[in-house]
Amino acid sequence: MRLSLEQAMAEHGKRVFAAAYSLLKNRADAEDVVQDVFLRYYTDEKQFASEAHIRAWLLRTAINRAKDLLRAASRQRELPLEDVPAEQELPDDESGALFRAVTALPEPYRIVIHLHYYEDYSVREIAQLLRLPQATVKTRLFRGRQLLRQVFEEEPT
Secondary structure, eight states: OOOHHHHHHHHHHHHHHHHHHHHOHHHHHHHHHHHHHHHHHHHHHOSSSSSSHHHHHHHHHHHHHHHHHHHHHGGGGGOOOOSSSOOOOOOOOHHHHHHHHTSSHHHHHHHHHIIIIISSOOOOOHHHHHTHHHHHHHHHHHHHHHHHHHHHHHHHO
8 A cells, every 4th residue: 555645745744743843842853854754755665554554654754763863963063042943833722831841751751652642552553663662662651641740730820
């Protein structure tokens, strides 16, 4: 099975962007990852078993590409404070606050929280996608939820 590029982008583009953004915390870099992922999808002749397999491949590729960017030496450069972009545009409602809190989590927790709650993957599916034991995924979900709970308990109401 294979979707056209336009169909794949329409159905999965926002999810790929969200996965990349949750790791990179930078809109421009996340957009670059989306572009790279769909370019690879377009040039690769890979056939998929189902649309769920396409979605998983796109997300896994986005996560790997985002991690590559994080490791790149060019990401380690220092910028003058005035060149640092303002906070990314996110909604000001509760879902925006939650999303900002999730993006502030350490990477291992951020990835599993994003895949579980924003992409609706099960623990087993996340374990397969990230090539981790299910127990590790469960532990990271538990600890990520604890960290989120602490953030919202500390905020004044």
